[in-house]
Amino acid sequence: MIITIKRDQDKKQLNNLLLWIKDLGLQADISEGEHSTVVGLVGDTSKVDIDLVKSLDIVENVTRISEPYKKANRKFHPEDTIINVGGYKIGGNHFQIMAGPCSVESEKQVTAIAKAVRESGATILRGGAFKPRTSPYAFQGLGVDGLKILLKVKEETGMPIVTELMNEKYLDEFADVDIIQIGARNMQNFDLLKAVGKVNKPILLKRGLAATMEEWLMSAEYIMANGNNKVILCERGIRTYETYTRNTLDLSAIPLMKEKTHLPIIVDPSHASGISRLVRPMSLAAVGAGADGLIIEVHNDPPHALCDGAQSLRPEQFDEVVKAIDVMLPVVNKVRG
Amino acid sequence: MIITIKRDQDKKQLNNLLLWIKDLGLQADISEGEHSTVVGLVGDTSKVDIDLVKSLDIVENVTRISEPYKKANRKFHPEDTIINVGGYKIGGNHFQIMAGPCSVESEKQVTAIAKAVRESGATILRGGAFKPRTSPYAFQGLGVDGLKILLKVKEETGMPIVTELMNEKYLDEFADVDIIQIGARNMQNFDLLKAVGKVNKPILLKRGLAATMEEWLMSAEYIMANGNNKVILCERGIRTYETYTRNTLDLSAIPLMKEKTHLPIIVDPSHASGISRLVRPMSLAAVGAGADGLIIEVHNDPPHALCDGAQSLRPEQFDEVVKAIDVMLPVVNKVRG
Amino acid sequence: MIITIKRDQDKKQLNNLLLWIKDLGLQADISEGEHSTVVGLVGDTSKVDIDLVKSLDIVENVTRISEPYKKANRKFHPEDTIINVGGYKIGGNHFQIMAGPCSVESEKQVTAIAKAVRESGATILRGGAFKPRTSPYAFQGLGVDGLKILLKVKEETGMPIVTELMNEKYLDEFADVDIIQIGARNMQNFDLLKAVGKVNKPILLKRGLAATMEEWLMSAEYIMANGNNKVILCERGIRTYETYTRNTLDLSAIPLMKEKTHLPIIVDPSHASGISRLVRPMSLAAVGAGADGLIIEVHNDPPHALCDGAQSLRPEQFDEVVKAIDVMLPVVNKVRG
Amino acid sequence: MIITIKRDQDKKQLNNLLLWIKDLGLQADISEGEHSTVVGLVGDTSKVDIDLVKSLDIVENVTRISEPYKKANRKFHPEDTIINVGGYKIGGNHFQIMAGPCSVESEKQVTAIAKAVRESGATILRGGAFKPRTSPYAFQGLGVDGLKILLKVKEETGMPIVTELMNEKYLDEFADVDIIQIGARNMQNFDLLKAVGKVNKPILLKRGLAATMEEWLMSAEYIMANGNNKVILCERGIRTYETYTRNTLDLSAIPLMKEKTHLPIIVDPSHASGISRLVRPMSLAAVGAGADGLIIEVHNDPPHALCDGAQSLRPEQFDEVVKAIDVMLPVVNKVRG
Secondary structure, X not given: OEEEEEOOOOHHHHHHHHHHHHHOOOEEEEEEOOOEXXXXXXXXXXXXXXXXXXXXXXXEEEEOOOOOOOOOEHHHOXXXXXXXXXXXXXXXXXXXXEEEOXXXXXHHHHHHHHHHHHHHOOOEEEOEOOOOOOOOOOOOOXXXXXXXXXXXXXXXXXXXXXXXOOOHHHHHHHOOOOEEEEOHHHOOOHHHHXXXXXXXXXXXXXXXXXXXHHHHHHHHHHHHHOOOOOEEEEXXXXXXXXXXXXXXXXXXXXXXXXXXXXXXXXXXXXXXXXXXXXXXXXXXXXXXXXXXXXXXXXXXXXXXXXXXXXXXXXXXXXXXXXXXXXXXXXXXXXXXX | OEEEEEOOOOHHHHHHXXXXXXXXXXXXXXXXXXXXXXXXXXOOHHHOOHHHHHOOOOEEEEEOOOOOOOOOEHHHOOOOOOEEEOOEEEOOOEEEEEEEOOEOOOHHHHHHHHHHHHHHOOOEEEOEOOOOOOOOOOOOOOOHHHHHHHHHHHHHHXXXXXXXXXXXXXXXXXXXXXXXXXXXXXXXXXXXXXXXXXXXXXXXXXXXXXXXXHHHHHHHHHHHHOOOOOEEEEEOOEOOOOOOOOOEOOOOHHHHHHHHEOOOEEEOHHHHHOOHHHHHHHHHHHHHHOOOEEEEEEOOOHHHOHHHHHHOEOHHHHHHHHHHHHHHHHHHOOEEO | OEEEEEOOOOHHHXXXXXXXXXXXXXXXXXXXXXXXXXXXXXXXHHHOOHHHHHOOOOEEEEEOOOOOOOOOEHHHOOOOOOEEEOOEEEOOOEEEEEEEOOEOOOHHHHHHHXXXXXXXXXXXXXXXXXXXXXXXXXOOOOOHHHHHHHHHHHHXXXXXXXEEOOOHHHHHHHOOOOEEEEOHHHOOOHHHHHHHHOOOOOXXXXXXXXXXXXXXXXXXXXXXXXXXXXXXXXXXXXXXXXXXXXXXXXXXXXXXXXXXXXXOEEEOHHHXXXXXXXXXXXXXXHHHHOXXXXXXXXXXXXXXXXXXXXXXXXXXXXXXXXXXXHHHHHHHOOEEO | OEEEEEOOOOHHHHHHHHHXXXXXXXXXXXXXXXXXXXXXXXXXXXXXXXXXXXXXXXXXXXXXXXXXXXXXXXXXXXXXXXXXXXXEEEOOOEEEEEXXXXXXXXXXHHHHHHHHHHHHOOOEEEOEOXXXXXXXOOOOOOOHHHHHHHHHHHHHHOOOEEEEOOOHHHHHHHOOXXXXXXOHHHOXXXXXXXXXXXXXXXXXXXXXXXXXXXXXXXXXXXXXXXXXXXXXEEEOOEOOOOOOOOOEOXXXXXXXXXXXXXXXXXXXXXXXXXXXXXXXXXXXXXXXXXXXXXXXXXXXXXXXXXXXXXHOEOHHHHHHHHHHHHHHHHHHOOEEO
């Protein structure tokens, strides 16, 4: 960490700062320039609150040189983390497709979709039981009942399941869920992160609506610092000024995150745009960018299930997307399944 | 709600949409234009999922004409909501100043600051016991012990207190807290919103880091729909591309929100910029914009409490800010206290 | 266009609005609702200033139903526009790769790079003579001398060239340039758009740093309304709050723009991130998203040309990218060259 | 400037970088850490292209310690710049109000408005002759004829005038204009900045729609580096994800820019929101934030001049705003006129 001190500053305040640095167990290297003094901090600076230092009167600027995340950092863990979910590997040269309905509606619906997407090549079943909704008047999901349906279909089809947890008080009900999803709006619900950090189960951590890559990694770090290293990252679009799409899918995050971290990273092309017509092109784009997998919404009967069908692919469209992906995978050195 | 249908569309799909609209108990007025068909929805459209309709293949565009929030909507509640906190009124022509340390450190510290800010004109004491931190390695606050200190100082000084709740499981411990704060990162933690919606206590709802005004109002609506109408909104800066300030304080939100809602709205000038030198000018700007109050960080001994002192005002600086505010208040038809 | 009027409004102001609508040659359909009155405008509303109407006291909301762009609108021109550049076709099922150095340095440099990229499959040579730079102290390009070098290399290699115009006063010097580039910072330099609208030459219109897709299309419309229909759009990354990348490449813009407009659209993967390591993955992602081509920076001797080499690919890296693209093109129904 | 080098790097590349630094006339201080090597650059680093260095393979991070702007930098020019416009001073403890119609319509209109706003306290007359418009089909202003009207009214009323220049070819026609405005969309039209840098006349430089404060200062630097030090900055709202307001007025930029630069800075409360009802609160907020002045749209006959009237204040509303400002000015140590 490099702290630039304004020129002509009160020596007392600088000394206070230097004492405080020493108290944190860090060494301070000082070099005097013409217009400013530069203090270099040597040691484990992950504990230093950068905003705090920035706000000091005598400080002009602060730059972190080492990243604030450690367990998620590729520097200290150069090999790709590969996470095993019911025999399917996520990370490395594997490419997994998770698919299923946005919301769980009935056992019949979920079973039909599960079988169709498994047939096409999906290995993991997704489905929402608890649904985070902007409006208190919107349908909030079937909750525990939806979860039970998912678990039944898991038994029937043998597919591992991924579903969202919104409240730590339901953790017991999630005992047989294969991957616990933390949604974008809860990416900085630190108490929830701590709770799933104590679970021995893969966590799918969606990027927050307006989270920087660093904040996203710090949220992964929360889970890992509490003991759970099985974190799968999921890019799902960020908030920008653009209004033609609901969110802007940030695919450049894929190769960049792969440099910063050893954790696997997948893409959700359905939620980013909110437009089913964009799912195919953005799925192929995600493959090109180097993603470790996709999580796609599929619905079997859009006309009679307006809600989910609308932003979802139909099974036959999904099948075509998987076929196109298969042509592309060798280019990115990935193997499906 | 106005739905524009693409031209040359499959009549069957349009009929499905019209049936679905009818099922929701709404009336559909259809008018055919040269390039598109427009469907106007009449009735209570707050239940309609706008994203869902937008994502339909036959739909070109959807516009909401009536707002999705009702209880928070000034249209249905034209008079300002005035919330009574220990005898102090928030809203209407009242102007309240909440002040105190960022984090609770000790009873001695909080008492000293409380007495100083009360002397200058603050009516409500703020202080953080549970601290949401981006890093799992940063100090997370004193927790329940910090809360106990705040309650003790409340007893000693008679000042009502406001402090942040991060997890509904601590609600019992918050029984004697006067205002429960929901932080920016939890603004869309819907389970937490539901929980504080069942409490009979004012809720200070901070705007999310990247929340639109509409999402912010929808989060207020969550609390109100669960039975608690005592919501105080708090603008604290939004995320933009600018990096010189930590966040961009959106003061135009103040007069605009006052048109949209009857709820009181205050400003946090300390967190937005993260720079104590900006607290005075942004406090005065907030008064000019028409805010119903301020929540300001004040620390008594910055050199020995580097953490809080840094981004906080010293009591004597705070005193000068209050004096400046007093000159301005008549211009905005407000009375302090 | 749909105008929602606030309830309980002065009839005189509403009548003024209706008269003004009539004066614009438009028809107004009025329907009274419980909480608001809705006015539907029928006719050519592209002349209506939406911001103006929005700002009226009696107006609650305005929604455009037909887009403000016409010549660029796919609705009125359903077939893809295909632009011929020296025998190479841009648009439709064609995929063209433009490549070359960021800045023109010398004839020798440009020739060597041109030959290398042509060998690998690039059909059009890019190179900057006039360089828009944030700092007045940075190298601003060789200017007219750089242009002369590009034209010489065009003659030697037979490759059409694309280069940026920053000031209409140089239009004569651009007589033999094949594609005139309008840079991101000039996307709303309306006088420059009008000037190139009067030229009979393809224009490469880069998306502005923070331009919405609609503003981008309106800038294309400026060129087309002045008589030049040969507009090639170029996505190059937009400004967001993320700081790990210089800009966020918005690849979802590709399939969405293809719905809105018939104009071809290519992607610049070099400038978006500013990191040469991301050029390959983002090139492949752009292909997956359905782009009509790429414009890539290539430099032959990075160690001795630090400036350009740094964010550029080396010819051998570029060659590998083209080979990977070739595997992918059938998936998106495109043919290179 | 601090360059962090990745660990285990090719020594040859590092040496190339060090040679290049030396070639730029800078000194390089190297210190080896456990996980990275840090290179400190000493000397005038304003010529160093930070993006270029960032993009090098061996570089992990680059931080500028000294700002890239010099002439605009308060460090090298601690006293406030005060600019004299026809006897009125802008900067220091002066507060000037510029007012007038959005677009020039007729001599009668401009004269009436000019007299009204002068009466209320405006000292400088604003009015648009050349209007930058997103749509090629929208009214583009009266152009040179509008300019002639403004100059006539200047003669009649004695008020200095400020108006926008969009194209350097009209510079001769602007000979008697008192302040040349560069609009937000042209803030990085570098050729236009160079052109007005050669003029001996105050330049009102509006902040770009999505410009960082640093880019804004660099554009001021362009003008100053070309010889013209009379730059007045104007905050007019930045682009964010929020859609309730057209732009988000960034008032925290005022106190922050006052730390970074000695140039005066004013606020445009009319364009930021596009809503006339917000002009009063945002004007008062701008005063509180410490602005050196305001530029406000005023129209005398809104019902018959729908275009301008709509987002403008009426003269009597403007008069009330000035009266409110007068109460506030002592708090910020400013004197009007």
